[in-house]
Structures are given as structure tokens and as C-alpha cells.
Amino acid sequence: MQLRPIIAALGRHKVATALIVLQVALTLAVASNALFIVATRIVHLSRPTGTDEARIFVIRNGWRLGQNAAQIDANIRADLDTLRHVTGVRDAFSSQGFPLAGYNAKIITRLKLEPDQKTRAQLVTFFASDEHTIDTLGISLVAGRNFRPDEITAIGPNDKLSPPGIIVTRSLADKLFPDGSALGKTVYLPDGPTAIIGILAGLQGPLKESKSLDGYTVLVPTHYLDPAGVVYLVRTDSAAMKPVIAATLKALQERGAARIIDPKDGVVSMAQVRERAYAEDRSVALLMSILSGLLLLATAGGIVGLSSFWVSQRRRQIGIRRSLGATTGDILRYFHAENFLIVSGGIVLGALLAFLANLGLMHVYELPRMPLYAPLLGALLLWLLGQLAVRGPARYAAKVPPVVAIRTE
Amino acid sequence: MWGYYIALALRSSARSKALTALVIVLLGFGVSACMVSYAVFRATTSDPLPGKSSRLYVPLIDNVGSSYNDQGEPIETLSYIDAMALWRARKASRLTLLYATTWQVESDNPLIPAMSLGGDAVTADFFSMFDVPFRFGGGWTADDDAQHATVAVISRHLNETLFAGQNSVGREIRLDGQLFRIGGVLEDWNPRPRFFDAGSHGTVYAFDDAGDIYIPFTRATDMKKDSTFVYCPTASRQSDTSHWGAYLHSECDRIDAWVELATPADADRYREYLRYYAAEQQRLGRFSWEPNIRLRNLTDWLAYLQVTPRASSLSMLVSASFLLIVLVNVVGLMLARFMRRAPEIGIRRALGASRATIYRQFLIEAATMGFVGGLLGVVLTLLGVWGAGGLFAPNIARLVHADTSLIALTVLLAIAATVVSALYPTWRAAQTQPAWQIKITG
Numbered sequence: 009m010q011l012r013p014i015i016a017a018l019g020r021h022k023v024a025t026a027l028i029v030l031q032v033a034l035t036l037a038v039a040s041n042a043l044f045i046v047a048t049r050i051v052h053l054s055r056p057t058g059t060d061e062a063r064i065f066v067i068r069n070g071w072r073l074g075q076n077a078a079q080i081d082a083n084i085r086a087d088l089d090t091l092r093h094v095t096g097v098r099d100a101f102s103s104q105g106f107p108l109a110g111y112n113a114k115i116i117t118r119l120k121l122e123p124d125q126k127t128r129a130q131l132v133t134f135f136a137s138d139e140h141t142i143d144t145l146g147i148s149l150v151a152g153r154n155f156r157p158d159e160i161t162a163i164g165p166n167d168k169l170s171p172p173g174i175i176v177t178r179s180l181a182d183k184l185f186p187d188g189s190a191l192g193k194t195v196y197l198p199d200g201p202t203a204i205i206g207i208l209a210g211l212q213g214p215l216k217e218s219k220s221l222d223g224y225t226v227l228v229p230t231h232y233l234d235p236a237g238v239v240y241l242v243r244t245d246s247a248a249m250k251p252v253i254a255a256t257l258k259a260l261q262e263r264g265a266a267r268i269i270d271p272k273d274g275v276v277s278m279a280q281v282r283e284r285a286y287a288e289d290r291s292v293a294l295l296m297s298i299l300s301g302l303l304l305l306a307t308a309g310g311i312v313g314l315s316s317f318w319v320s321q322r323r324r325q326i327g328i329r330r331s332l333g334a335t336t337g338d339i340l341r342y343f344h345a346e347n348f349l350i351v352s353g354g355i356v357l358g359a360l361l362a363f364l365a366n367l368g369l370m371h372v373y374e375l376p377r378m379p380l381y382a383p384l385l386g387a388l389l390l391w392l393l394g395q396l397a398v399r400g401p402a403r404y405a406a407k408v409p410p411v412v413a414i415r416t417e
Numbered sequence: 418m419w420g421y422y423i424a425l426a427l428r429s430s431a432r433s434k435a436l437t438a439l440v441i442v443l444l445g446f447g448v449s450a451c452m453v454s455y456a457v458f459r460a461t462t463s464d465p466l467p468g469k470s471s472r473l474y475v476p477l478i479d480n481v482g483s484s485y486n487d488q489g490e491p492i493e494t495l496s497y498i499d500a501m502a503l504w505r506a507r508k509a510s511r512l513t514l515l516y517a518t519t520w521q522v523e524s525d526n527p528l529i530p531a532m533s534l535g536g537d538a539v540t541a542d543f544f545s546m547f548d549v550p551f552r553f554g555g556g557w558t559a560d561d562d563a564q565h566a567t568v569a570v571i572s573r574h575l576n577e578t579l580f581a582g583q584n585s586v587g588r589e590i591r592l593d594g595q596l597f598r599i600g601g602v603l604e605d606w607n608p609r610p611r612f613f614d615a616g617s618h619g620t621v622y623a624f625d626d627a628g629d630i631y632i633p634f635t636r637a638t639d640m641k642k643d644s645t646f647v648y649c650p651t652a653s654r655q656s657d658t659s660h661w662g663a664y665l666h667s668e669c670d671r672i673d674a675w676v677e678l679a680t681p682a683d684a685d686r687y688r689e690y691l692r693y694y695a696a697e698q699q700r701l702g703r704f705s706w707e708p709n710i711r712l713r714n715l716t717d718w719l720a721y722l723q724v725t726p727r728a729s730s731l732s733m734l735v736s737a738s739f740l741l742i743v744l745v746n747v748v749g750l751m752l753a754r755f756m757r758r759a760p761e762i763g764i765r766r767a768l769g770a771s772r773a774t775i776y777r778q779f780l781i782e783a784a785t786m787g788f789v790g791g792l793l794g795v796v797l798t799l800l801g802v803w804g805a806g807g808l809f810a811p812n813i814a815r816l817v818h819a820d821t822s823l824i825a826l827t828v829l830l831a832i833a834a835t836v837v838s839a840l841y842p843t844w845r846a847a848q849t850q851p852a853w854q855i856k857i858t859g
Contacts, residue, residue: 027749031742038738070533073521073594113647128484268533287810291728295808299735306443310746313439317753
């Protein structure tokens with residue numbers, strides 16, 4: 009197959025060739041960036057929280073006003089006892105937050121390695137927990153031990169947070185002590201020293217935006233006595249949660265206590281929490297996929313249209329080639345090779361544009377750098393698309409009979 | 418003549434059905450993708466207070482220093498100390514301090530269960546600064562602020578729930594167990610974005626509905642109401658705040674402040690004042706860093722917070738690129754379409770048609786195709802807006818709507834885009850030499 013005549017022929021259609029090259033280039037630039045965004049969003053939204061999400065639900069329980077800390081403490085203890093005895097409930101604990109719940113002021117604290125450390129303290133999120141937390145969340149310890157019942161304290165929003173021991177995630181332990189010696193070490197909460205008594209395999213905190221902070225989670229052995237309300241996390245035996253939710257609500261109601269549970273979103277399953285937390289990521293991924301799909305289709309349509317036009321313009325030349333001995337295979341190959349050349353030109357230009365666009369997006373949307381495979385995959389896709397699109401017009405061209413050469417139209 | 422050209426356009430379209438259909442479908446999809454994205458984009462970037470946004474400013478004062486601020490930028494809310502200092506200084510024509518909080522609302526009517534509702538603690542100027550519309554009554558006065566009055570303004574929605582929509586001004590409502598006199602009932606008021614407490618609320622809640630209850634800032638502080646969102650430089654705020662008084666005077670940032678400044682010169686003066694204030698705090702030893710202050714107007718503030726959701730701006734960007742690619746495509750297809758008609762053009766030119774006539778004919782033909790593509794675009798746009806709930810997050814999707822301006826814009830965009838992409842093909846068509854064409858096909 010000789011490329012010289014193809015290039016010579018393209019030289020006679022400079023504008024049309026340039027248009028397809030430009031189109032392929034723009035398509036590659038936009039589609040590879042869009043699909044890269046889709047990939048990052050999907051990776052982001054499918055991160056596991058580390059918990060047994062399918063069997064966990066959350067009760068946002070508000071307290072009626074006028075109850076003092078002792079009453080709230082008694083309420084929480086009695087509520088937990090009630091919850092753990094509902095049929096279908098495996099375990100439960102109380103906290104001030106839950107995974108993927110989003111930012112609020114009560115879930116952030118800082119850890120220091122030295123009491124008088126001058127550098128920035130490590131930002132972490134924490135959950136008020138007790139000895140049932142690990143079982144309720146369905147997470148596991150990789151080192152150390154669980155809390156003992158006698159270690160669980162009760163603190164209000166204005167009390168000092170200084171437990172004797174805390175449990176941290178492995179990612180946080182490795183961040184604080186890169187040599188892997190975190191277990192048993194003393195670290196400093198803002199209110200005082202504490203020891204790392206256990207290390208979890210993984211547990212996502214309430215945040216969902218940053219890669220690192222999301223996994224820096226600390227369990228603090230305490231019941232959090234917030235007069236505004238408390239969060240109960242409940243793990244069920246089976247994934248059919250509806251009847252269990254109804255039963256727990258009924259049990260809480262029968263137990264009494266001046267509580268407010270919003271009828272609309274007082275109870276949410278972890279699945280719902282995840283859906284709400286990642287709604288925007290899902291939306292971005294979906295939109296970008298749809299637009300990329302349309303983009304590729306449009307480009308394919310354009311290639312079909314212009315190739316057909318070229319074929320119809322060159323019927324005479326094709327006829328002459330055929331009468332001079334070219335087989336239908338030769339004609340087919342000619343058009344496929346021509347398309348390959350044009351698309352390749354577009355891909356070279358497009359890869360350049362794609363990286364430029366990525367630089368811009370990195371600046372505006374804090375996107376990571378696009379890995380090389382994204383435009384490579386896009387290029388492969390476009391080559392394939394081009395060959396598929398030109399198939400119809402090329403076959404049509406191959407059917408041109410040699411007799412056209414001597415026929416005047 | 419127009420009618421004749423349109424008829425010609427339709428006739429030539431009938432001759433090359435596939436090519437015409439391709440152009441129209443491409444245009445329809447390109448334009449509608451753009452318009453659906455635009456419908457979302459305009460809903461999420463609209464100015465919440467048109468005409469006023471350049472006069473409302475957010476002052477920020479860095480009270481935590483470089484180890485706790487946001488990479489050199491001051492935290493997006495003020496500490497109570499700084500907020501009160503600005504309030505007392507009275508250097509702006511109007512100023513409001515506010516923070517979001519939640520209330521337990523109880524009604525005397527036993528049929529209505531206790532509710533936990535959100536709202537803001539605000540100062541008197543809030544209502545006039547933000548043009549808040551009232552259905553009954555009104556806001557409160559600076560005197561009420563000074564006297565820590567137990568007065569409340571409630572939303573129309575809460576008024577429906579508690580008082581069946583009657584004029585409830587002068588009646589009472591129990592918030593966190595305290596009786597408040599209702600001073601006013603709002604009309605439906607849902608500024609998009611919810612800009613006034615976006616500094617503390619953050620962008621996640623920027624498109625949520627406004628709250629139901631507004632009470633004086635001073636009274637809320639008396640009641641020890643904390644704000645929903647707090648940033649304390651020393652982690653959990655317990656460390657330096659064992660009780661409410663200490664907490665108030667800690668360096669915890671939690672208050673949104675707004676000032677109204679009529680002219681840019683006023684803004685410069687206010688900026689100068691903020692710098693002076695921060696310098697004084699430095700002299701007093703409270704800040705161990707140079708004055709680090711900001712004063713941004715509403716528009717710049719929303720841009721700084723990046724309130725516009727990523728889904729919205731990204732889809733606008735990508736669908737605009739999609740339209741561009743479609744247009745490149747249409748240029749090629751139009752070129753093919755017009756070149757195929759070279760014999761026809763040759764004959765028309767030979768029979769005395771001027772170049773201008775050829776231009777007119779082909780641009781009208783392009784406009785006609787653009788119009789048809791626009792009609793398809795309208796259908797697809799309506800479909801897209803209708804399906805926005807499946808494409809965008811729920812709090813964004815509900816803001817999206819189609820109106821006559823969107824539909825008109827769709828058609829106009831389609832026509833304009835097609836005419837622009839037909840310019841080069843038309844120019845090529847007009848270059849056709851009459852004699853040459855007749856000879857070669859003869």
C-alpha cells in the first residue's frame with residue numbers, strides 16, 4: 009500500500025482534510041479530559057467507608073430542651089440498651105457523627121506528637137465511641153485492643169476531651185509514626201495526652217472531599233452529651249432493614265424520654281447517606297459520560313458525511329483505477345488508509361490540546377495530572393471510530409464499477 | 418425572494434436527505450446540550466441581589482495567623498470579638514452580623530409536635546440590606562438589638578404550619594423554651610445561592626432553602642446559641658473555652674458579617690479601617706502577624722467561595738466544546754453540500770446571478786437548516802430539563818427550569834451557529850466560475 013498518492017490526493021482537499029483533523033483533535037482533547045474526570049469521580053465515589061454499609065442505619069435523635077447532662081447520659085444509656093435488644097439488631101452505639109455525614113464543628117480535632125509542638129498539628133476527625141463501636145460498624149482491629157466498658161466516659165460539649173486511650177486508623181497511625189510503631193505511643197489531643205491502644209484497618213470519617221483527611225479517623229471512648237441531640241448507629245443482622253428500623257423506632261418511642269426524631273430524615277440508611285454524599289460526583293460522572301458519548305458519535309457522523317462526499321466526488325477516479333486493474337480490496341484499503349492518516353494527524357494535534365486543557369483544568373478544578381493512558385485510550389478509540397465510520401463509504405466506493413471511467417454523467 | 422430561497426433550500430435538502438438529516442441532528446444535539454447546561458449554569462451563577470451585589474461587602478480579619486489560616490487567606494468567618502468591634506465602630510452605612518443556628522420550636526397547639534428548625538441570628542439591618550420581602554409586619558430596630566429583644570421573624574412556610582397562614586404579627590412563639598413576639602412574617606424568600614451565611618455554611622449548603630426563624634443576634638448570644646458551623650484554631654474548642662463567656666471571647670471563627678458601602682471610595686476607606694483595626698490588635702499583642710484583612714463584594718465573595726457546583730461549570734465547559742466540535746463538523750458537511758451544487762451555481766451565475774445573490778441564497782439556506790436544527794434542539798432541551806433530576810444532584814436539579822427565553826435562545830443559537838459555520842462554504846460556493854462549471858458538466 010503506497011501512502012504517497014493518498015497524501016497527494018489529500019493535498020487537493022486541504023480544507024476538508026484540515027476540518028476532519030481539527031475535529032478529531034478537539035474531540036480527543038475534550039473526550040480524554042472528560043473521561044478522565046469520569047474515572048476520577050468513579051474512583052472517588054466508590055471508595056469504601058470500611059464499614060458494613062448494607063446493614064447500618066443512623067438515627068438522628070434530638071433532645072427536647074431542659075434536660076441536664078446527667079439526664080441525657082441516662083437517656084443515652086437506656087436508649088442503647090433498648091436498641092441492642094430489638095429483634096434484628098446486631099449492635100448499636102451512640103456518637104456525634106457518622107461516616108460521610110459531612111462537615112460539622114463537633115467532629116474535628118487535632119493530634120500532636122509533642123505537647124509543645126510548634127509545627128501544625130495533624131487534623132483528624134473523631135467519633136465518640138464505646139466498646140460496641142467496632143462491632144456495630146463492622147470494622148476490624150489490625151493491632152491492639154478494643155475499649156473496655158470501664159473506659160467509656162461521658163462528656164458534654166464544654167468538657168475536656170482527654171481519654172486515657174484512643175483507637176486510630178492504620179492510615180493515621182502510619183502518618184503519625186511512619187516507622188509503624190504507633191501502637192502504645194502517646195499523642196496529644198488539644199486537652200491532654202492519650203495513648204494509641206488500637207489500630208483499625210480502615211474507617212472513613214464524616215468528610216468525603218480530601219483523599220487523606222477522610223481516612224484519618226479516631227475513636228474516642230466517650231458518650232457525647234450534646235443537649236441538641238445524639239446520633240445512634242445501628243447494625244442489623246440482615247440487609248432487610250425496613251422492619252428493623254420500624255421496630256427500633258417503636259421501641260424508642262415506648263421507652264419514652266423527651267426526644268425529637270424528624271419524621272422525614274431522622275432515620276437514614278448508610279446506603280442513602282452514601283447516595284446523598286456523592287450526588288454531585290455521580291452527576292459529574294454521568295454528565296461527562298453522556299457528553300463524551302455524544303461527542304464521539306458526532307465525530308463519527310462527521311467522518312461518515314465527509315467520506316461519503318469524497319467518494320461521490322471521486323467516482324470517476326475510482327472507476328479509472330478499477331479499470332486499470334485495482335481490485336475492490338485495493339479501493340477499500342485506500343479509503344481506510346486515508347482515514348487512518350487523517351485521524352492520526354488529528355490525534356497528534358489532539359494529544360497536545362488534551363494536555364493543555366488538562367493543565368487548565370488542574371488549575372481551576374484541582375484535578376490531578378492526566379496520566380498518559382487517558383489520551384492513548386482516547387486515541388485508540390478515535391482510530392477505531394474512524395475506521396468504523398469510513399467502512400460504509402469505503403464499501404460504497406469499492407462497489408463503483410470500472411465502467412464509470414468511460415461513462416459521462 | 419426570501420421565500421424562494423427557502424423553497425430552494427428545502428428542495429436541495431430533499432435531494433440529499435442523509436446529509437441534511439446529519440447536519441440537523443448534530444445541530445439539535447449540540448445546541449440542546451449547551452442549553453441544558455446553560456439552564457443549570459444560569460440557575461447556579463445567578464446574582465442573588467441584582468443591582469445591589471456591588472455594594473454589599475464581606476469583611477474578613479485573620480485572627481488565627483499563618484499556622485491556622487487557609488493558606489494565607491483569612492478564615493471565612495469572623496470571631497465574636499472582631500465582629501462586635503466592627504459593629505461598635507459603625508464605619509459602614511449599614512452592617513449586619515449573623516450566624517446560622519437551629520431552634521426547637523413549640524406551639525401552644527398540642528396537635529403540632531415540637532420541631533427542630535433552622536434559621537439565623539441576625540442584626541436589624543439584615544432585612545433592609547438584603548431586601549428581604551415581608552408578607553406581614555417587618556423586621557426589628559437597632560433599639561431592639563440594643564435591648565436584646567425577644568422578637569422573631571418567621572418564614573411564610575412556618576407561619577402556614579403554626580398559624581394557618583393568618584397574620585400572626587404580635588402573636589407568640591416558643592423558641593428553645595423562650596417566648597418570642599412575632600414581629601414579621603416573610604414572603605417566600607429563597608435567595609439562590611443562599612449567600613448570606615455561605616461563609617460559615619460552606620458551599621455544600623449554598624443551594625439549600627433559607628431558614629425559617631430569624632431572631633436578634635444579641636438575644637441569641639444571651640441564650641448561648643452556638644452557630645451550626647464553627648472554626649476554632651485550637652481543635653476542639655474546649656481547650657480555651659470552659660464556659661460560654663470564654664468561648665465568646667476565644668478565637669473561634671463563626672460569624673458572618675456584611676457591610677453596605679455605597680461607592681468604591683467608601684470600600685477603600687473601610688478597607689483602610691480594617692487594616693488599622695488589625696494593626697491595633699497587633700500592637701495590643703493579640704495578633705502576632707501583620708494585618709491580614711479582606712473586603713470582597715458579594716459577586717467576588719461567591720466567586721472566592723466557589724459556590725457554583727462543579728457539575729454545573731464543568732458541564733457548561735464541556736457542552737460548549739461539544740457545540741464547537743459540532744460546528745467544525747457542520748462546516749465540513751456544508752462544504753460538501755454546497756460543492757456538490759457547483760453546477761447549479763454555475764448556471765445561476767451564467768444566467769446573471771451576482772455573487773451577492775449567491776451569498777444570500779446559501780446563507781438563507783443555512784439559516785433554514787439552523788432553524789430546523791433549533792426546533793429539534795428545543796425538543797431535546799425540554800427533554801433534558803425534564804430529565805435534569807436524573808442528571809444533577811437533587812438540590813441543583815430543582816432550580817432548573819425552561820422558559821421562553823431559554824427556548825428562544827435555543828433557536829437563535831442554532832441559527833447563528835449554522836450561519837457562522839456556513840460562511841466559509843458559502844464563500845467557496847460564490848467563487849464558482851460560471852463558464853467552467855457549464856463546460857465540465859456539459
